[in-house]
Amino acid sequence: MHWKLFADLAEVAGAKEVDVDVAGDEATVGTALEALFDAHPGLRDRVLDDDGEVAPQINILKNGSNVQMEGQGMDEPVTEDDELALFPPVSGGSN
Numbered sequence: 001m002h003w004k005l006f007a008d009l010a011e012v013a014g015a016k017e018v019d020v021d022v023a024g025d026e027a028t029v030g031t032a033l034e035a036l037f038d039a040h041p042g043l044r045d046r047v048l049d050d051d052g053e054v055a056p057q058i059n060i061l062k063n064g065s066n067v068q069m070e071g072q073g074m075d076e077p078v079t080e081d082d083e084l085a086l087f088p089p090v091s092g093g094s095n
Helices: 008-013 029-039 044-049
Strands: 002-005 017-019 059-062 084-088
Touching: 002 008, 008 044, 029 044, 029 059, 029 084
Parallel strands: 002 084
Antiparallel strands: 002 017, 059 084
C-alpha cells in the first residue's frame, strides 16, 4: 500500500512516500494505517489521540478524497492501486 506523508509526518517517517505491506484480501484504511505504524512507530503518537482514535486534526485521503468525511472512515476498503495520504494540521499565515 502506498502512502504519501506531509509536513512533520514525513519527517517522523524519514520519507515523503512509504510503501507498506497489508495482509489479507479485505484491506481497509485502518489496516493500511496499522501497517504504516508498524513500519514507522513514531507516527502512532503523532496521528492518534489519547483514546487510540485518529486525532480530529489529522486528515486521511484515499485517491484525493477524505475518508473521514466522504468515505467509511477506517473501514473504507482499499486496494494496492489506491493512493493514501496523511496530512497533519496545517496552520496559516497572517492576512
